[in-house]
Amino acid sequence: MTAPIRVQADFKAGIFRTPRRAFTDPNVLEKEYETIFSKCWLYLAHASELPNPGDFLSRTVARRPILFTRDKNDQFHALLNTCPHRGATVCRERHGNSSTFQCLYHGWNFRNDGQLRGVPGADRYPSNFRDDPGKSLQKVPRLDRFGDFFFINFSADGEDLATYLAGAGDYLKLVSEHSESGMRIVGGTQEYAIRGNWKLLAENSFDGYHAATTHSTYLNYLKNANGALHNTRLEGTCHDLGNGHAVIEYTAPWGRPIASWIPLWGEEGKQEIDRIYGRLVDRLGRDRADRLARYNRNMVIFPNLVINDIMAITVRTFYPTAPDYQNINAWTLAPVTESEWLQKFRLFNFLEFLGPGGFATPDDVEAIEKCQAGFANAQEAQYNDISKGMLNEGAQSFDDEAQMRAYWIEWDRRIATVESTL
Amino acid sequence: MSDMDLHYRVTIFLNMEADMLDRWALDEWLSLFADDAHYYVPPTDMDGDKADPTRDLFYIMDDRARLRERVVRLNDKNCHSEQPRSKTRHLVSNIIAKRSGEDVDARASFVVYRHKDGAADAFVGHYVYTLEDCGDTFRIKSKKCVLDMEALRPHGRISILL
Numbered sequence: 258m259t260a261p262i263r264v265q266a267d268f269k270a271g272i273f274r275t276p277r278r279a280f281t282d283p284n285v286l287e288k289e290y291e292t293i294f295s296k297c298w299l300y301l302a303h304a305s306e307l308p309n310p311g312d313f314l315s316r317t318v319a320r321r322p323i324l325f326t327r328d329k330n331d332q333f334h335a336l337l338n339t340c341p342h343r344g345a346t347v348c349r350e351r352h353g354n355s356s357t358f359q360c361l362y363h364g365w366n367f368r369n370d371g372q373l374r375g376v377p378g379a380d381r382y383p384s385n386f387r388d389d390p391g392k393s394l395q396k397v398p399r400l401d402r403f404g405d406f407f408f409i410n411f412s413a414d415g416e417d418l419a420t421y422l423a424g425a426g427d428y429l430k431l432v433s434e435h436s437e438s439g440m441r442i443v444g445g446t447q448e449y450a451i452r453g454n455w456k457l458l459a460e461n462s463f464d465g466y467h468a469a470t471t472h473s474t475y476l477n478y479l480k481n482a483n484g485a486l487h488n489t490r491l492e493g494t495c496h497d498l499g500n501g502h503a504v505i506e507y508t509a510p511w512g513r514p515i516a517s518w519i520p521l522w523g524e525e526g527k528q529e530i531d532r533i534y535g536r537l538v539d540r541l542g543r544d545r546a547d548r549l550a551r552y553n554r555n556m557v558i559f560p561n562l563v564i565n566d567i568m569a570i571t572v573r574t575f576y577p578t579a580p581d582y583q584n585i586n587a588w589t590l591a592p593v594t595e596s597e598w599l600q601k602f603r604l605f606n607f608l609e610f611l612g613p614g615g616f617a618t619p620d621d622v623e624a625i626e627k628c629q630a631g632f633a634n635a636q637e638a639q640y641n642d643i644s645k646g647m648l649n650e651g652a653q654s655f656d657d658e659a660q661m662r663a664y665w666i667e668w669d670r671r672i673a674t675v676e677s678t679l
Numbered sequence: 680m681s682d683m684d685l686h687y688r689v690t691i692f693l694n695m696e697a698d699m700l701d702r703w704a705l706d707e708w709l710s711l712f713a714d715d716a717h718y719y720v721p722p723t724d725m726d727g728d729k730a731d732p733t734r735d736l737f738y739i740m741d742d743r744a745r746l747r748e749r750v751v752r753l754n755d756k757n758c759h760s761e762q763p764r765s766k767t768r769h770l771v772s773n774i775i776a777k778r779s780g781e782d783v784d785a786r787a788s789f790v791v792y793r794h795k796d797g798a799a800d801a802f803v804g805h806y807v808y809t810l811e812d813c814g815d816t817f818r819i820k821s822k823k824c825v826l827d828m829e830a831l832r833p834h835g836r837i838s839i840l841l
Contacts, residue, residue, distance in 0.1 A: 295828065300728035332737055351724065351824075362747070385798060388750050443734070443735065443736050444730075444734065444736065445721075445724065445725055445735040445736030445737060446722060446723075446724045446736070447722065447736065447831075448723060448724060448829075448830035448831060448832065449830065449831035449832060449834065449835045450830075450831070450833045450834070450835050451835045452798070452833065452835065471759065473757045474752040474757050474758050475752075477751075477752075477755070478748045478751070478752060481748060481751065481779050482745075482748060497749065553765035570730060581711060582833070584832060588736070589736050597733065599817065600733065600734065601733045604733065604734075604735075604736060604737070604740065605740065607736065608736075608738075608739060608740055609745070610734075612738060613738055613834070613835060613836040613837050613838075614738035614739035614836075615838040616683040616735075616748070616749070616752055618758050618836070619761075619836040619837075619838040620758070620759045621762040622835045622836045622838075623759045623836075623838075624759065626796070626835075630796075632696060647697075647810040
């Protein structure tokens with residue numbers, strides 16, 4: 258008889274251990290889809306991706322093909338991309354603009370709010386067939402937005418989005434305040450996969466402890482590149498934001514397009530960054546402006562939305578297709594209007610660290626895949642140790658592991674609802 | 680010089696470049712690039728030939744300085760994603776080369792295999808080169824690697840040079 262796949266925590270003794278079978282067991286994956294991905298609010302898209310009436314995009318969320326549309330009245334709809342007739346996906350484009358969708362199979366035709374318009378051979382159906390809700394595209398049970406961030410929920414019941422986001426809401430707001438012009442997703446998605454369990458990427462995305470070893474070549478690069486560093490220490494804290502969400506917030510020596518200048522950017526860059534900072538202070542006051550300009554934030558919104566506001570902003574979400582495989586989509590968020598100089602340097606800065614071709618992410622991918630390889634020993638070596646900082650007094654440091662503990666406690670709480678079947 | 684000569688010289692040059700990459704002779708490879716050179720891998724969810732590195736999110740946009748740092752990193756034993764090094768095989772074919780003013784524009788199809796840790800991943804696409812003709816050889820002013828894959832799956836990374 259094996260031990261239940263649960264977190265072991267003893268805060269007085271400084272013990273926090275997560276079961277490695279949580280990364281390898283196919284039953285756990287199915288329970289995660291049942292208790293987490295079918296119950297939690299999941300990130301769908303950013304409003305800037307559908308700027309005009311008629312715009313749509315199709316996207317896979319929690320293994321389901323989803324069609325996200327904006328109708329002529331600027332109402333947004335999250336539809337299950339499957340024909341009510343015989344099941345085919347009615348939209349096969351990734352994005353575009355269309356007021357209707359026609360299934361390729363038998364030609365059923367739908368408005369972009371999901372309502373059935375017509376079918377070939379309509380005389381063989383009752384005259385009021387258009388009023389049958391079972392013959393229109395089905396909606397995702399819940400769609401809601403927080404600012405320009407759209408989320409969906411496959412469960413009709415449960416807390417509303419703002420309640421679910423808890424303390425993470427203010428951080429979503431913060432990342433939307435970079436510019437008075439608003440924020441937009443830049444063209445080009447980084448779509449990749451990792452041969453490792455999805456929770457490893459959640460952990461890695463706000464792990465302040467691994468940089469010095471995993472990313473030593475990136476830190477060397479910053480030292481080599483003339484003027485890529487300023488004289489700021491890597492230090493900060495970690496905040497539990499409730500409901501499994503957490504963030505690390507810290508200063509770092511690298512440049513931030515909002516608004517932390519490095520010599521590499523030259524005089525033109527300095528003037529630009531000074532202007533941006535000045536506008537931030539005018540608009541938000543000095544405290545919030547300083548927080549935006551000087552502090553980096555790596556946030557994970559449970560279960561799988563990462564918003565890292567570091568050398569650029571990355572928005573990242575990921576879903577498992579197997580215990581040891583996940584698909585990742587990553588975007589970058591930028592001001593709606595900014596100078597050509599800043600746009601170019603923002604993208605240049607993003608790619609220096611982030612993404613499958615960056616100087617850091619490939620080594621994260623390697624670390625995650627090697628963790629997964631090590632978990633093949635899970636029958637004997639059963640637990641990960643997530644106790645760093647646990648017995649220390651005062652604020653948790655950004656390179657402690659309190660943020661992961663917050664995440665795992667929520668994971669454990671949700672998985673516990675089906676413990677008996679594991 | 681005839682088109683046939685140009686085609687022959689470009690073919691030899693690209694084969695030599697591929698050979699350097701497969702031998703991990705990265706410093707030698709870097710010396711093929713001009714001082715103001717760029718190396719690009721556009722995103723996979725838009726038309727890679729039309730994507731603009733100053734407006735769109737690429738996988739890689741290196742100027743010459745960052746390309747040098749990329750080589751420095753790949754030569755470092757702490758570049759974990761390529762330690763131990765993967766085996767790569769760069770296959771280059773369907774080469775088309777034509778003169779464009781002082782320079783030569785070249786296109787070629789590629790398949791780059793990466794073998795490591797039991798995985799075999801293929802990167803498939805086409806190269807777009809701008810080459811400076813130095814008479815006896817060429818210097819790369821720009822190399823763009825446009826991928827055909829719909830996403831970097833299952834690869835997860837472009838930790839090698841394409």
